[in-house]
Amino acid sequence: MSDGVKKRLDLLGFLCPIPVHETRRVLKGCEKGDKIEVICDDPETLFDIPALCDRLGVVLEKVEEKSGEFRFVIINVTGDL
Numbered sequence: 001m002s003d004g005v006k007k008r009l010d011l012l013g014f015l016c017p018i019p020v021h022e023t024r025r026v027l028k029g030c031e032k033g034d035k036i037e038v039i040c041d042d043p044e045t046l047f048d049i050p051a052l053c054d055r056l057g058v059v060l061e062k063v064e065e066k067s068g069e070f071r072f073v074i075i076n077v078t079g080d081l
Contacts, residue, residue: 003062003073005037006030012069016044020052023074024081027058032079035061038072045070056081 009026011019019040026036038049046063049072053060058081062073 003037004035005073006034007036009036009038011038011040011042013041015042016048019045020048023049023052023072024056027056027074027076028081030076030081032076035073035075038074040070040072041068043070045072049074 007026007030009022011022014022019038019042023036023038030036040049050060050063053074057078059075059077060072061075062071064071
């Protein structure tokens with residue numbers, strides 16, 4: 001995995017709220033400083049994943065879009081989710 005990503009979530013084909021729930025679940029299992037990558041194709045995640053990051057106090061490092069797929073790179077900076 002690139003960018004120092006520790007875990008990758010492939011959520012292609014899943015509609016909200018599944019991507020948000022799965023992202024939250026994985027983040028809760030991460031340690032402080034862990035970086036995860038979330039791949040989605042539901043356009044709603046462009047709003048929902050950043051909102052989740054704000055609520056949890058984690059850093060949304062990167063958002064990329066390519067051919068209808070969205071890549072989010074998130075860093076757990078709190079360690080206690």
